[in-house]
Amino acid sequence: MDPFELLNTNPRQRQYIEHEFSTPPDPSLSPFPPGSDATEEDSPARTIKADKERRFLKYMFLKDTRGHASRHSRCEDADDFYNDNINESQENVAYFKDSYPRTTNSSDLGIEVGVLNAYDIFDVHIPHKLHDFDPESCTNELNYDDALSFKKIRHLEVSRFQSMRYKNNLVESYQDYLFIASKYRILVFKDELQVKTIDVTPSFTTVRHRSAATWSSSPHTINYLKVSKLAGRSVLSCAIDDGRVLIYDIHDFFIKSTHSVPKYELKLSSSVWGVDTYRNMVAVSDNSQTVTLFLFEESGIYHCTSNQIIHNIPTVSFVDIDERNTVYVSCVSISGEFIIFKFETFTNVGPVAQPPYEYSLSIDIVDVLLPMFSKYEFRCTILSRTVLQEDAWATHFIDDKYFKEVTTPDYLGSANYIDVEKILLYSKELNLMSDHLLTSDLGGGAWFEEIGLETPSQRGTATENRLNRFTDKFSRIRKLYFSTSFDEALSPIPKPPYHDKFLFVATASKIGLYRFGNLVCNATSDRLFSYRLSQDLRFSNRLSITKVIPELSAVIVASQAGFFAIFRLFNPMRQLLV
Structure with a gap:
């Protein structure tokens, strides 16, 4: 209830x-x-x-x-x-x-003055002289160090560009190459010149292609492009509506032109929308509402499929965690599910188990024995799962090293306010305080804080619990707190496993930042864009085009309606927030 x-x-x-x-x-x-x-x-x-x-x-x-x-x-x-x-x-x-909120101050719990002062005087970045931002007199980059600015490099005329509606990201870049998905073609630009056009249609269209596609009249359209690393090589992954995934080696195919076909072609049962690569593995999501993990070895390609979830999965993302024979994949569904799958790999060393019906002449003994000779076995389980209050469209892994260390949130122009005294109160009551003589860390109380991200249209407002339900949020906080072991003699306090691994989520109109593993929410926004959609754009209220740029500590979020926003990742006084 x-x-x-x-x-x-x-x-x-x-x-x-x-x-x-x-x-x-x-x-x-x-x-x-x-x-x-x-x-x-x-x-x-x-x-x-x-x-x-x-x-x-x-x-x-x-x-x-x-x-x-x-x-x-x-x-x-x-x-x-x-x-x-x-x-x-x-x-x-x-x-x-x-x-009716209660009022509590630091004197009630005995917060020492030195604890508050330690946070204010502890420098983790070279101090900078900041000025009040006047939007009428100058631009952001003149007031804030390391602020982002837009510069027009060139304007491209893409004469042959065509696209169906409601696709994911269709533009990618690698060095001085630009890849644009145009219906069933990949247009390749170098500088201002179009140097190649790749047609992804197969030699002939089968019934399976049309039945798998979302648009049966145009089954070979491209849903998603992604540039990443696979087995140490830079690759361009292409998710196609007919259920195929084409993986091109960028150097061999586009730069050296030594290959004329994709390096890998994977076939799934339904329209493919999400692709990600990690080491020698590829994770794919399709409209069968499952995630499939492919393992590439010299002996062949092995795969494992997850259990079916409630709805289609538009995005998948590997979590960069170094565990032997184990990988984690996060995904979101358009019904609001946010799930972390755990894939475990086991090597078959033998002996092969005795097959059933061994001496039956009515059963082909080869068909029975072949699955038992597979080199690898897989096990897929759900590590953590929650349901958001909006349709979810994108998820990305974000490591703590992507966050830029600054002295204050104002360093990058942020208006978010951090109530240091309250967080210290929480840490003291939870017995998760750090020694203020050694560190300015605010303690364990900061692990559970949810920062409300302000947008230009909501300055001064602070809405808590914008994405996840309040009961879900506090249940996760309680679970994480009771699983944490600590010693008052240690400072800084020991953190839970994978504490500084985060997952970024974009829904129909909001974004959020969650801690990996326990899915405790640390930052959420209200509606990013305030606009009224016309009848033709009534299904465009989705933030399905996202990009994490680690070099800039930035996240770009774009709406299907044509609006976009840029968020910076920063770490003021070692407390991670957006």
């Missing part, structure tokens, strides 16, 4: 709910179940859990948040909210924001 629907129940239940949520939690109360004979001296593990329960209750109190659960059972793992096999009698814990 939705937490807000609980308030519309019968008077007796409403009276109980109001009593539960109107009484501030008392940190001195034991977190053990009522009537239990257990004490905090029973075991160290239970004592630690009891202390965390008290601290998390106080953290919720500081965040103006209440929680409600059944007296008999409770489900607090956010990933289990979307598990179809969950026990029907189990009720989720519902979290929601208080209507």
Whole structure:
């Protein structure tokens, strides 16, 4: 049941709910179940859990948040909210924001003055003299160091350009080469000259091509282009509507012209929309609502397909994590699902298992034995999963090294405000404080903060929880906090695994930044663009064209309606935000 629907129940239940949520939690109360004979001296593990329960209750109190659960059972793992096999009698814990925020200051919890001063005086970047930005007198690049500016390099006339609607990114570049997808052709430009045209149509069109395509009248149109690395080589991947993926070696095919055909051609059952490469692997998403992982080895190409999800998957992205025989792939669906798949690879070393019906003459023994001789076996599981409140169109992996270190958010022109004192309060209550004599790190309270990204049309507004549901958000915070082990003697405090790995998400009208693994949201925006779409553009309200540029610490987001925005990634005083 939705937490807000609980308030519309019968008077007796409403009276109980109001009593539960109107009484501030008392940190001195034991977190053990009522009537239990257990004490905090029973075991160290239970004592630690009891202390965390008290601290998390106080953290919720500081965040103006209440929680409600059944007296008999409770489900607090956010990933289990979307598990179809969950026990029907189990009720989720519902979290929601208080209507009347409470006021708390640092003196109530004993925040030392030195802790606040350490953050202000700790320099991680050469100080710069900043000036107030006057939009009427000058431009951004004259006021802020390292600001981005636009310069017109050249204007290209693409006379033969054609395109169907609602495609993903159709333009890519490599060095001084520009690739443009024009319906079923790839137009290749070098400088201002068109040097090559590649036709991606097969020698003949089959029934399978038309049945797989979104546009059966034009089944060979290109849905997506991407330049990346595959096995150390620069490649251009081309996702086609008829279910094929063409991978070109850029040096051999376009520059040296030693190859006249794609290096690889992969065939899937439905229209392909998302492609990404990593090491010697390719991840592909198609309209079968699955993600397929291809592994390229000298002995051949091996593949594994994920379970089917609710809707089509427009984008996939590898997560750059160095684990032996394991890779992670993030994806989003147009129904709002945001999923991280975990693919594990196992090498068959033998012996081959005895096949069933070994001596039956009615079964071809070769067909039975061939699958058992496969060199690799795969296992695909869901690491984490959530559902966003809008259709999702893009996801990208972002490493912490992409964030530019600056002294203040103003360094790149940001208007986002960070309430340092509040974050320190959260860290203290969660027992995740760092030693302010050694570091300016704000502690673990900063791990769970969600920064509201302001757009030019929403200056001064701060809307929390714009993409993920409030219950989902706090359930993930609780799960991450209780899985974290810490020692007060250590500074800085130990961080969870893959703490500084992020996933960028773009939906129909908003963007967000999530931590890998637990999918705790750290930044969200409101609607990026305020516009009214004409009848012809009613399906163009989607941010499906995105690009991460690590060299510029920038993310470009474009709408199908023709609007675009640029975001900078920066790290002020070692706290990552956008």
